[in-house]
Every structure is written in C-alpha cells, then in structure tokens.
Amino acid sequence: MTKGSNLKAWQFEGTGKPISLNEVPEPVPGPGEVVIDVKAAGLCHSDVMYMEVGEASMPFLPMTQGHENAGVISALGAGVEGWNLGDVVGVCTSGARPPAGMFTPGGFADKFLADARDLARVPEGLDLALAALATDAGMTSYHAIIKEGGAAAGMKVGVIGYGGLGQFGTRAAVLTGAEVHVAETKESVWDLARAAGVVDLVRDASEWAGKGFDLVVDYAGFDTTNKALEAIKRGGKVVQVGLGKPTFTVNTPTMLGRTLVGSLGGTVQDIEEVFALLLAREIEPEYTEIGFDEIGAGLDRLRNNEVTGRLVARFGD
Secondary structure, eight states, rough: OOOGGEEEEEOOSSTTOOOEEEOOOOOOOOOTTTEEEEEEEEOOHHHHHHHHOOOTTTTSSSSEEEOEEEEEEEEEOOOOOOEEEEEEEEEOTTSSSSOOTTTOOOOSSSEEEEEGGGEEETTTTOHHHHHIIIIEEEEEEEEIIISOOOOTTTOEEEOOSSTTTTHHHHHHHHHHHEEEEEOOOOOGGGGHHHHOOSSSEESSSSGGGGGEEEEEEEESSSSHHHHHHHHEEEEEEEEHHHSSSOOOOOOOOHHHHOOOOOOOOOOOHHHHHHHHHHTTSOOOEEEEOOOOHHHHHHHHHHHHHHSSSSSEEEOOO
C-alpha cells in the first residue's frame, strides 16, 4: 500500500479528456465516516457515462471515479459504532452518501472515504472481486427484479440485456422459481444464460409482443421500453433500469392497464442478500480481473463494448 502523498487515484479531469492517474492526498474520516483500503473496484458503464455527461453536475474536478468498491477498514471517524479496523466491507452506492464518482470521490484509488451507514459486511470466504460487483451490479439488478419487480414462482419474467446487470437479475429470478426469458443481441452469451436456468432466448424483445409476461425488467434501455410494455399482460409490470439512451419512445395506448416504474440502486440489505447468494455460489457472474494500472484501458474497453460480463480491478493486497 502506498503512503501519504503517494496515494494514487484515477480521475476525470473534464469533458473530452482521458481519465488520468494522479497523486491525491490521504483521506481523513470525519464524524460517522470510515476510510477503506480498496482491494477491489468494479468498472461500470456508468463510469463512462459520468465522463461523457457528468461535468455539468459534478461539484468539483478532478473527480476520482469508481462506485463499485470493496476493501478493508483502515481508519474510523468519531462516533462510528459497530465497525472495527480490519473489517472487510462493501459500500452501497445509493445510500446516505451522494453517489461516488459523480458527486463524491470514488474507489479507483488506494483509499476511499465512506459513510459508515453505507457499509455492507462481507462474509468470510467471499472473494473481494465478487463483493465489489455485488455493491452495484449485484445490488441494482437484484433490487430491480426482486424488490421492485416482485419476481416469484409461477411468474413469467422477461429480462432485456444479459450483460453485467442482467446476469445477476436473471439468476436471482430463476432462484425464485420464476419462468425466465432473456432478450440479448450478443448470442455469444446465450449459453451462459441457459446455464443460469433461462428457458428461452431471443435477439430482440419485439419477439415477445403479446406473449403475456407478468414482468419484464429492462437492463439495457436502448429504446427497448415500449417492447417491454408490449410483452406484458394487462396488470403486468415493466421495471426500467438501463439507460442506454437518454430518451425512450412509448406508445401511449401500450401503457394503459400496465405499470412502468424506474428502479435506481438498492440498499445495504440488498447487497448483503446478494453476498449470501454469491457465497453459496447460487449466482456465479461472468467477470474479468484487471490490475489497478489497467483501469484507464478497461474503461476504454467498456466504452467500445468489448467486455463480456464485468471488469473488476484487484489491487492493494
């Protein structure tokens, strides 16, 4: 672990500029905060989006990226209870603290400052790469399909997009006993989906029109919302998660008698429930580990759609 002024962080410096590896000061925890020595940080399409559209919203620059983080507590602020130095934790990205990488410094760094209320306890034996994935990809997808969507045995469920989020959500729904269908253009991942318990796959959700689904969760968001609405029965629900495009087109009559809701993030409890499923190997997501020095190149791979599953940077050990 580097010390003092030698701490490193991958930072966004402004629109059109590549992410840069900079030296940063050591964070100091205030009341209710902890410092985490980061051991694993997931790379997400949201990181790319933040760098494309986020400058106008960011309160300061440069901004350290990375919102999918797990590591070991190395410092405690005043008033922190229930946590100790050396505890292994993941950090909820949609909790008490504003989202990391957009409004507060993220975890593509040696050390990360977190609100103690956002900590999820990593169970002994769970690989930290998986723990990091659970804090965003796992939490967000699980919350959308289980908590917002209510996937359950006897339901006919559609998942649009079998990527980093879709693979978590799909398997979570299969585990409830639901009949799960997937729409995914990348046929190279179809065998992974079948292995997860999917009963049928299509390239495009338009093939589901009129099929009477109870629930469709859209993890893609490439103007696929209306296709999801056309797939569900009257009284059914569409949960929108993906934001592949900034605007969607919905045919108004298609919405009548149907529910469309957006799902954002989740909770510490969601994360810990996903931790348990990962530890039991009930969910086994596809991911690739890279080194800290490869984060910049990894974000370029995401931007160019060259990644299957997720990328996780492992470092600090």
